[in-house]
Amino acid sequence: MTGDRVYLYDSTLRDGAQTQGVDFTAADKVAIAVELDRLGIDYVEGGWPGANATDDQFFASPPALKRARLAAFGMTRRNGRSAENDTGFQALLTTAARTVTLVGKAWDHQVRVALGVETEENLRMVGDSVKAALGRVDEVMFDAEHFFDGYKANPDYAVACLEEAYQAGARWMVLCDTNGGTLPHEIGEIVSAVTRRIPGSHLGIHCHNDTENAVANSLTAVRAGVRQIQGTLNGLGERCGNANLVSLIPTLMLKMGMTTGVSEDGLRHLKTVSNMLDERLNRAPNRHAPYVGTSAFAHKGGLHASAVAKDPACYEHVDPETVGNVRRVVVSDQSGRSNILARLVDAGIAVDGADPRVTDLLAEIKDKEAEGLTFDGADASFELFARRRLDGVPEFFTVHSFRVIDERRYNAKGDLVHVSEATARVLVDNQYSMEAGEGHGPVNALDAALRKVLVPAFPALDRLALVDYKVRIMAPERGTAAVTRVMIESADAATGARWTTVGISEDIIDASFNALHDSIVYFLMKA
Secondary structure, three states: OOOOEOEEEEOOOOOHHHOOOOOOOHHHHHHHHHHHHHHOOOEEEEEOOOOOHHHHHHHHOOOOOOOOEEEEEEEOOOOOOOHHHOHHHHHOOOOOOOEEEEEEEOOHHHHHHHHOOOHHHHHHHHHHHHHHHHOOOOEEEEEEEOHHHHHHHOHHHHHHHHHHHHHHOOOEEEEEEOOOOOOHHHHHHHHHHHOOOOOHHHEEEEEEOOOOOHHHHHHHHHHHOOOEEEEEHHHOOOOOOEOEHHHHHHHHHHHOOOEOOOOHHHHOOHHHHHHHHHHHOOOOOOOOOOOOOOOOOEEOOOHHHHHHHHOHHHOOOOOHHHHOOOOEEOOOOOOOHHHHHHHHHHOOOOOOOOOHHHHHHHHHHHHHHHHOOOOOOOHHHHHHHHHHHHOOOOOOOEEEEEEEEEEEEEOOOOOEEEEEEEEEEEEEOOEEEEEEEEEOOHHHHHHHHHHHHHOOOOHHHHHEEEEEEEEEEOOHHHHHHOOEEEEEEEEEOOOOOEEEEEEEEOOHHHHHHHHHHHHHHHHHHHO
16 A cells, blocks of 8 residues: 555544534634644635534635645535525535535435435435536535445445435545444445445545544545545544544554655644644643653653663654654653754754753753643744743843733623723833733733833734633642643734744733733744
8 A cells, every 4th residue: 555645634623613612713723724734634624604603704714725625514405405596505615615525414214314305315415516516616525424324224325325426526425434333344344345336536434433443444444445534633523533633644654654645744743733732722632642642652660661772663663753752761861852953943943953052941841841831832932932042032121010900890880890900011122111901801901001012112013913812720739729821822913924822820810921921022023
């Protein structure tokens, strides 16, 4: 199989949003799509146009992807409606996405019970929809829902659904293990049979993880001939999740010799992308995750550590650096050094790897991580942290002091209102200025006060917009005295550039100020 091309289709922004406890904002979806594009994913599914306000907001202003194709997801036309008169179907064709993924039933039982239509009408719904979509977009794929259950019950009809889409011009026919109950040996047998009717170069696989086999099933399908895999970052998805692309990508490339849209350099950013998603979800990354987890290449002292020191291949199935991870052996001074150097290069900071300041920087970062400050997902704060220790950051301004007042009361009409006010004393150009600002919450008020002082000196700050704000408690066992971490995502309204900063403190306002301060300084440094 060495050299065969496998196409990667990410459905994190839709399937992942169905995960219990996950609620993406439009800003989240834009940021994740950009990272998927940078990684080298072939297709990024943006969501279901018309299904909810967040998806509509995303498709109204989608990110400009450089490599990936943006896909819109939706159903085939409804029974009793033509494709032209089905408003839900037509909504798929009005976005900027030039690829459309249509989902339709491939199990005769579901066709009769769930849809309430005859099997022949379902075939017409599939064929008509593909043809109608191809008149408006560049590429159409058909997700055959409940395909494997349908194949077990009535193989001829399940494959007939695929053939209907194929003959109508669909680029990909995707075999969906919708309830996640199919096992690898069944996947192999069924996919092999299907490839005798439809070329594997036009087949995809979409697996759910209800038996912990989504990754194994996807790899088995590739071995049987399919050349597209659908999945999500970190295996997000409803119930037990979807096939985890973070595990699939390195396995395809490093173990099976397959070619994907992800380059070797892109693969070295896999851990960063995985952690980025967890940061946006405001949850701790799974330290035991294959390939990218903190413990994936960790060796405790003793026999294993001794063996790894002599021959890493004894207990490491791949080189950790190929996926952006590092070997961890009982407090090694070299642990993380290559990662730090790579991140310095990404930030445009030129430094000799033998420079002793790199060792000092690494030690400081480890100390900060022990306090709860991590730069994963906050590249702007990392760059500022590194530059302050290596080549300096200009002192654009100094905040001498600030005060925040947050009031909750009933007004004269008896309505419950919240009023936030902040006062900041700031040194700019060797002159102190004090201003007050009001806002929707203390952070917004503090931002308003700082801008009143800084915008006259730095007019470009009018372009700075705060896009997102997330809080995580780092030591919940300490209750209300726990360390709080705040992450702020900002954007330049003129250029569209986005960056994320982080701050920690036992005081949530102080943590917010630290992240806000970094955001303003980063903007001024770049502007």
